[in-house]
Every structure is written in structure tokens, then in C-alpha cells.
Amino acid sequence: MIGKSISYAGNTADRTLHEIVIGDDVLSLPANVIRFESQRVSGVQNAVDTYFSWPGMHGYSEARRDVFSQTRSAHGLIFARIAQATMSRDMSGRFTPIYKRLTDGPPVAGPNGLDSFRLRPGAGYANELMYVEKAATDRPYAVRCLVEDHGSELNFTTQTGCQRDIFIGKDLSVTYRFSIDLLPHWQQIEADVRKRLELALKK
Numbered sequence: 001m002i003g004k005s006i007s008y009a010g011n012t013a014d015r016t017l018h019e020i021v022i023g024d025d026v027l028s029l030p031a032n033v034i035r036f037e038s039q040r041v042s043g044v045q046n047a048v049d050t051y052f053s054w055p056g057m058h059g060y061s062e063a064r065r066d067v068f069s070q071t072r073s074a075h076g077l078i079f080a081r082i083a084q085a086t087m088s089r090d091m092s093g094r095f096t097p098i099y100k101r102l103t104d105g106p107p108v109a110g111p112n113g114l115d116s117f118r119l120r121p122g123a124g125y126a127n128e129l130m131y132v133e134k135a136a137t138d139r140p141y142a143v144r145c146l147v148e149d150h151g152s153e154l155n156f157t158t159q160t161g162c163q164r165d166i167f168i169g170k171d172l173s174v175t176y177r178f179s180i181d182l183l184p185h186w187q188q189i190e191a192d193v194r195k196r197l198e199l200a201l202k203k
Helices: 002-008 062-068 091-095 180-200
Strands: 017-022 025-030 047-053 077-084 114-118 128-133 142-146 148-150 153-155 162-168 172-178
Touching: 017 047, 017 077, 025 047, 025 180, 047 062, 077 180, 091 142, 091 162, 142 180, 162 180, 172 180
Parallel strands: none
Antiparallel strands: 017 025, 047 077, 077 172, 114 128, 128 142, 142 162, 148 153, 162 172
């Protein structure tokens, strides 16, 4: 039993559903997508941390143990923290009035219809790039990615270095993170995260 517990490293294959109340929203989530044992209980919580293998948005299982047990990489994993919204705009809504003013230099073409912008280090975003959907809209897809700067070279091998936040439900903010290696799949990841968590919302 002890050996099995160590091999799980805090993960669980248990699929018991828990109803988690955050503000005016209720989420029904199986235990195997809830990252921390202390949050695998029904009732009122301030936030819940979830994780999923991608593609598929599956929770932990014996078949996917290697994906969830990575220590040097987070490739194939999406982490999503769900909490009450504290801002009036999500990341897409903040790009034009806030982030765009903090960019440094012209955009550079990025993967799959994205442009990348350097964010000014003096604005508190050292070693960060913002990738933004090229289509001109008031609410473009936008994601911040942390990169490692070695002199003039950028290292794009960060683990969960890309972070984006969205709104769902009545008053929930979801901050989700993934490896920059998955950035070319941003459209599918966005759709999958929204679909999986909106399905978890109790109507």
C-alpha cells in the first residue's frame, strides 16, 4: 500500500464526483482531475486546481501515469486554476487597453496565426512574450509565455511557461497553463478547456 501511494505521488485514479461551490457557481469534477488531495471534497472552496492530459482532457489514470508524473517537463499537460473573478476583463479583454501599451518593438510572426510581442521588462514582465491572434478584434486570443533569456538567445523549452485566463460560468476566472511546445495548437486547447470546464458547471 505504501509503495502504491508513493507511485501515485499525490495523484488519484478515483473518479468520484465532487460538487465544488465557488461563489455563485457549482462545478461537478471527478477526483482524478483535481490536482491537490485537500481539494478533493465537496462543498464551498475559494478555488480548485485541476489538471488534464492533452489531447483529450483526461484525468489521471494508470494508463496515463507517465504523463502526469513528469518532473522535468509538462508536455501533454494542461493545468487550470478556477476561482472567482477579481478583474472586470479576462486576458483577451485586457490586451488592447493594457498589454498593448506595454509591448516593446514590432510584432514578430509566431505559430499558427499568432504574432509575438516583447513585453517591457520595466513593466514587470521580464523574459515574457505575449502571443496575440493576428485577426484584428477587440478581444483577440492572447497568452503570456515565459522564456529564458541567455544573452541574445531565447530558450523556448519552458515547462508550463504559457498562461492565459478566461471567464466561464456566472463569475469564474480560469487561469490555465501549458507548455510552449503546445502553442501551435492554441485554438484547439482553448476550445477544449472551455468545453471541458463548461460541461462541469451545474446549471
